[in-house]
Amino acid sequence: MKLLFEFIIFPGFIFTxxxxxxxxxxxxxxxxxxxxxxxxxxxxxxxxLEKLLIKETIIPENANAxxxxxxxxxxxxxxxxxxxxxxxTIFNPQSLFIGDLIVVIYLLALTPxxxxxxxxxxxxxxxxxxxxxxxxxxxxxxxxFIFSILVPVIKxxxxxxxxxxxxxxxxxxxxxxxxxxxxxxxxxxTIHAKLGLVPFDIAEAETELAGGxxxxxxxxxxxxxKLNRIMLLFVVPVFAVILFLGGMHPFxxxxxxxxxxxxxxxxxxxxxxxxxxxxxxxxxxxxxTMLSILAIILAIKGF
Amino acid sequence: xxxxxNKPRTIIPIGPYHPLQEEAEFxxxxxxxEKVVDMDIEIGYMHRGIEKLSESMHYDQSAFLVExxxxxxxxxxxxxxxxxxxxxxxxxxxxxxxxxxxxxGELERLHSHLLWLGLAGHFxxxxxxxxxxxxxxxxxNDIFEFITGNRQHYAMMKIGGVRRDIENKDITQIEKMxxxxxxxxxxxxxxxxxxxxxxxRTKNVGILPIEVAIDYCVVGPTARASGIDIDIRRDDxxxxxxxxxxxxxxxxxxxxxxxxxxxxxxxxxxxxxIRGCLNGLLKEPEGNYDLKIKExxxxxxxxxxxxxxxxxxxxxxxxxxNRPARHKIRAPSYVxxxxxxxxxxxxxxxxxxxxxxxxxxxxxxxxxxxxxxxxKNKKIMNGFDLIKLSQEKTEKLRNK
Numbered sequence: 001m002k003l004l005f006e007f008i009i010f011p012g013f014i015f016t017x018x019x020x021x022x023x024x025x026x027x028x029x030x031x032x033x034x035x036x037x038x039x040x041x042x043x044x045x046x047x048x049l050e051k052l053l054i055k056e057t058i059i060p061e062n063a064n065a066x067x068x069x070x071x072x073x074x075x076x077x078x079x080x081x082x083x084x085x086x087x088x089t090i091f092n093p094q095s096l097f098i099g100d101l102i103v104v105i106y107l108l109a110l111t112p113x114x115x116x117x118x119x120x121x122x123x124x125x126x127x128x129x130x131x132x133x134x135x136x137x138x139x140x141x142x143x144x145f146i147f148s149i150l151v152p153v154i155k156x157x158x159x160x161x162x163x164x165x166x167x168x169x170x171x172x173x174x175x176x177x178x179x180x181x182x183x184x185x186x187x188x189x190t191i192h193a194k195l196g197l198v199p200f201d202i203a204e205a206e207t208e209l210a211g212g213x214x215x216x217x218x219x220x221x222x223x224x225x226k227l228n229r230i231m232l233l234f235v236v237p238v239f240a241v242i243l244f245l246g247g248m249h250p251f252x253x254x255x256x257x258x259x260x261x262x263x264x265x266x267x268x269x270x271x272x273x274x275x276x277x278x279x280x281x282x283x284x285x286x287x288x289t290m291l292s293i294l295a296i297i298l299a300i301k302g303f
Numbered sequence: 304x305x306x307x308x309n310k311p312r313t314i315i316p317i318g319p320y321h322p323l324q325e326e327a328e329f330x331x332x333x334x335x336x337e338k339v340v341d342m343d344i345e346i347g348y349m350h351r352g353i354e355k356l357s358e359s360m361h362y363d364q365s366a367f368l369v370e371x372x373x374x375x376x377x378x379x380x381x382x383x384x385x386x387x388x389x390x391x392x393x394x395x396x397x398x399x400x401x402x403x404x405x406x407x408g409e410l411e412r413l414h415s416h417l418l419w420l421g422l423a424g425h426f427x428x429x430x431x432x433x434x435x436x437x438x439x440x441x442x443x444n445d446i447f448e449f450i451t452g453n454r455q456h457y458a459m460m461k462i463g464g465v466r467r468d469i470e471n472k473d474i475t476q477i478e479k480m481x482x483x484x485x486x487x488x489x490x491x492x493x494x495x496x497x498x499x500x501x502x503x504r505t506k507n508v509g510i511l512p513i514e515v516a517i518d519y520c521v522v523g524p525t526a527r528a529s530g531i532d533i534d535i536r537r538d539d540x541x542x543x544x545x546x547x548x549x550x551x552x553x554x555x556x557x558x559x560x561x562x563x564x565x566x567x568x569x570x571x572x573x574x575x576x577i578r579g580c581l582n583g584l585l586k587e588p589e590g591n592y593d594l595k596i597k598e599x600x601x602x603x604x605x606x607x608x609x610x611x612x613x614x615x616x617x618x619x620x621x622x623x624x625n626r627p628a629r630h631k632i633r634a635p636s637y638v639x640x641x642x643x644x645x646x647x648x649x650x651x652x653x654x655x656x657x658x659x660x661x662x663x664x665x666x667x668x669x670x671x672x673x674x675x676x677x678x679k680n681k682k683i684m685n686g687f688d689l690i691k692l693s694q695e696k697t698e699k700l701r702n703k
Contacts, residue, residue, distance in 0.1 A: 035434030125313045129337070129652070198428045199500065207323045207426045208656040209315075272500050274428030276653045277337065279503055 011087030013080045017227060020234035021045040023262060027233065030266045045230060049223050057219035062123035068216075071118030072224035078110035079231045086161070086238055090248045093162030101159045104239065105146060108194065111228060112138040115203070115213050118225070122216035130212030133277050134203035137193055140284040141200070145190040147292035151183035152243045154299040165247040173246030179298035184244040186292045188264060191236045193280070196229060197265065199272040200280055237261040312340065315652060319348055323426065323656050330643070330659055337651045342644050352689045357630040362388060362599055365627060366460055369617075372632070374455055375418060378411045379610030380632065381460035383617040386541055386606025388462045391621055392599050398543070399587040400464035400594075402580040405543040407451070407459045408608065409573040409580075413484065414443040415611035416566040419663045420491060423563065426660045427504050432494065439487040446480045449473070464593035471589055474581050481574050481581075488570050495563055505560040509646040509658030512557060519642040522635050523613020524565045525662045529557035535609040547579025559654075559661045566663075599625070610635055612663050636664045 006012055024045045032039030059065050085100050085107075112134055119131035152174045153159055156167035174180035193200035204212045214225055241248060241257045248254030275283065318329035327348035333341040353372055357365045369380035382404065389396065396404075417440040424432030444454040450469055451457040459465050469477070495501055511521070516529035526533055534551040536544040552568040554561040603620040613635030622628040639662040647655040 031430075035431050036438045037434060126315060129313070129315065129334070132336070198430075201428060202653070205428070205653065207428070208653050210322050270431045272429065273424070273432075273498075273504055274653075275500070276504065276651060278651070 006084060006088075007080065011091075012084050013076075015087075016080060016083040016231045016234060020227070020230040020232075021049070023234045023237075024230045026259075026262060027266050027269075030263065031270055034267075034270045049227060052223035052226065053220055055219040055222075057221060058216075060123050060216050063216065064121040064123070067117055067121035069221055071114040071121065072217075072221045072228065074117075075111045075114035075228040076224050076231070078107040078114070079228050079235060082107045082239075083231065083235045086235060086242065089161040089165065089242065090238075093165045093247075096160065096162060098158075098160045101149070101153065101161050101164070104161070105149065108232075108236070108239075109138075109142065111232060112194070115225070118217070118221075119203075119213035119215075124216045126209050127213060127215050130203045130205070130209050130215070133205075134213055136277055136281055137200060137202055140281040141190045141193040141288075144186050144284055144288035144292040145194070147289065147296060148183040148186040148190065149243060150292075151179050151295050151299045154296065155180075161242060165242060165249075168246040169249070173244065175244045175246075177299075178303045179295045180244060182291055182295035182298070184240065186288050186295065187240055187244065188261070188268070189288060190284070191240065192265065192268060193284070195232055195236060195265075197269045199268075199275045201274060202277050202280060205274060233262075237265065311335065317656065317659065318345075323660065324664070326664075328640075328664070330655075332647070332652065332655055334652060337653075339647050339650055339652060339655050342647050342655075344640060344644060346640065350689070354630050354632060355687065356690075358627055361625040362462055362627065365630065366462065367458060369632070370456055370458065370460075372634070375415050376411060376610045376612065376615070377456045378407050378460065379608050379615045380617070380634075381458075382408055382542075383606040383608040383610075383615045384619070384630075385460045385462050386608060387604045387617040387619040388599065388606070388621075388627075389604070390606055391602045391604025391619055392462075392596070394463055394594065394596060396464050396594060397587075397591050398546075399468070399584065399589075400592045401543040401546070402583045402587065403465045403469055403592060404460065405547070406469070406577050406580045406584075407457060407465075408542065409576045410443055410446055410450075412573045412611045413570050414440050414447070415663075416570050417443065417491075419566060419611075420495070420563065423559075423657070423660060426657050427501070429501070432491075436491065439484075439490075442480065442484055442487065446477060449477065449480065461593065462599075463596035466593075468590060468592045469584060471585060474584060478578065478581055481577055484570075484574060488567065488574075492567055495567065502560065504654075505563065505657070506558060507556075508559045508654045509650060509661060510556065510558045511642055511646050515645050516557065516642065519645065520638050521613070521642045521662075522638055523609065523611070524562055524569065525613065525639045525642065527551065527553045528561040528565045530555045533614075535607045535614050539607055541606075541608070543580050543583060544576070546583060547576050549576045549579070559657055562661045599623075603629075612636055613639060636662070640664050 008014065025040065025042055028044065029039040059068060082104050085096060085104055088095050089100065116131045116134050116138070119127040119134065152164050155174055156164045158164060158167070168174060175184055196204055204214065209215065214222060217225060237258055238248070240261050241254065245257045248258070312333050312335055315332040315334050316329065317323055317332060319327045329345035329348070331343040331345065332339050353368065357368055360368055366381045366384055369384045370377050372380045417436050421433040421436030421440070424430065424436060447457055448454050451459055451467060459467060511525070511529045513530045516526055516531055521529070522533065530553060532551060532553050537551055549572045552565050552572060554564055599621050601621055601623045603618065606617045608615050615635055616633040618629070618631040619627045620629040643659050643662065646658045650658060
């Protein structure tokens with residue numbers, strides 16, 4: 001019963017969704033201010049979601065309906081579990097099992113997979129093209145993403161999130177070392193691809209593919225996909241704060257660190273054009289992977 | 304589509320309704336994976352029967368009508384139209400009117416290029432450039448409002464002159480407003496021409512070599528980016544373009560980046576022209592801007608104008624009634640859009656979207672079609688039929 005409460009309300013689904021909407025509002029407001037616009041009211045993300053939820057759900061004739069509809073659910077459930085693990089670790093670093101970091105990495109990988117599944121199942125040529133882009137992108141950013149996470153793991157000698165936090169509380173945050181700076185920079189770039197933001201929103205690419213992976217989605221499934229993106233936008237920066245910036249304790253500085261990460265993401269998003277898929281793959285496989293390997297070597301050497 | 308290389312081909316449609324472009328057009332991209340191997344262009348969703356309508360209006364009304372062909376280059380069509388009618392009637396307008404016409408023409412180029420720059424930013428996902436460019440475009444719109452009272456559809460062109468004067472006391476204010484534009488242009492020049500990611504996205508993308516550009520007869524910035532040194536303002540001077548100093552901007556590569564460079568540098572030239580014209584205005588007596596033409600003799604005339612997108616061409620024939628007997632319009636996008644067919648082949652879909660937008664297409668300018676039965680080679684509908692159709696539909700809606 002307690003687990004169900006944790007999963008659905010706090011710190012699971014509803015908590016993540018509400019704070020995700022708040023972060024999404026911050027994103028939209030800051031973006032708007034950068035672009036000399038007014039920006040939406042505080043409740044706009046909720047209005048958008050509510051509107052999508054009451055719209056008709058259309059399933060394309062030649063789609064595989066089961067996979068098409070189940071994919072947003074897979075994505076949102078995995079994101080909720082990620083949030084659950086991360087927040088339980090923050091409240092009590094000793095509470096979880098060894099290897100929870102690996103579970104988080106796997107669950108974060110489920111979102112792109114679910115998106116690819118849903119897009120491929122929709123039977124639309126644009127969606128299939130977008131799915132292939134998402135697949136290529138996923139394969140290219142995942143390696144530097146995991147490599148950059150390895151740096152805190154090497155430093156803390158543990159694959160348990162709680163121990164990474166405890167290590168940072170005793171010896172200072174990982175960001176304070178050269179390898180830490182390098183790894184967190186790579187992490188910041190790869191999560192852009194993970195969150196589907198410019199310059200790596202190649203799979204959605206509104207002006208090329210008209211929404212790409214989500215082109216056939218409507219109504220509730222689209223709302224779930226969008227909600228999943230919003231929740232990820234909330235969860236992944238928290239993950240970054242835990243890994244590189246010493247966790248959320250004490251709470252005020254934790255929120256400050258979190259906001260810095262979010263604002264950095266928004267700034268990168270707003271000062272870059274979208275890359276082409278081949279450029280993105282080259283960028284991740286060459287520069288990012290090389291630098292992340294360098295970061296690992298530095299971390300092993302103790303820098 | 305037949306399978307030539309035994310590779311699976313998919314059709315990626317861009318249009319008729321697509322977030323890439325706000326107007327209705329249809330580009331059928333045949334793709335193998337990400338690579339575009341062929342493209343079909345289908346236009347003709349925007350036909351409004353303007354030429355036919357123009358033949359049913361008298362000469363002064365037609366100037367207003369052709370202004371409504373396009374919202375962005377709303378001055379180009381009346382400009383070319385009055386040039387055509389003046390050519391027909393052998394009218395030589397006053398110097399003051401010439402200067403004012405050139406000022407309006409160049410201001411329009413400024414705002415149109417800023418608009419394109421913003422859209423191009425949007426197409427490569429750089430929404431900040433989009434919003435900034437459109438914010439600063441407001442400055443140009445303010446100048447328009449100051450001079451003509453309107454932000455779009457200025458209604459300045461008139462057969463025999465212009466409709467409103469620019470008073471000498473306003474000239475310092477206009478000059479100051481033009482000065483405010485220079486830092487803006489410097490900002491965009493720096494932001495666009497020096498950004499490494501923009502370089503990566505636009506350099507060597509969608510190259511249109513000079514030979515191909517000549518074959519497709521492209522005009523305007525699209526041609527000048529490919530190295531063709533044409534500009535109607537210089538080659539066939541009209542209005543005040545031969546009275547003030549300015550340069551034609553030509554680049555060599557013909558890729559998307561060069562098209563942006565040409566447009567950005569052209570904006571500086573536009574400001575130069577505006578300044579020259581304002582200086583010229585000061586020497587001319589105020590109020591001498593309209594010849595008050597009453598009669599149009601029999602004859603035919605052509606008028607050309609270098610619109611922001613290239614040469615716009617109007618042909619008018621008169622039979623001594625008060626309306627044009629024939630009015631033919633050719634807009635620059637009509638020749639620029641087909642050149643995409645060459646430029647997108649071999650590029651990826653991401654680039655194709657950008658290349659399609661790089662010629663700054665304007666479909667509502669382009670399209671004046673007749674519906675033709677292909678088998679019998681016979682016109683099915685003319686302009687009147689289309690008007691009748693639309694009237695019937697309006698009637699139906701009203702009676703509902």
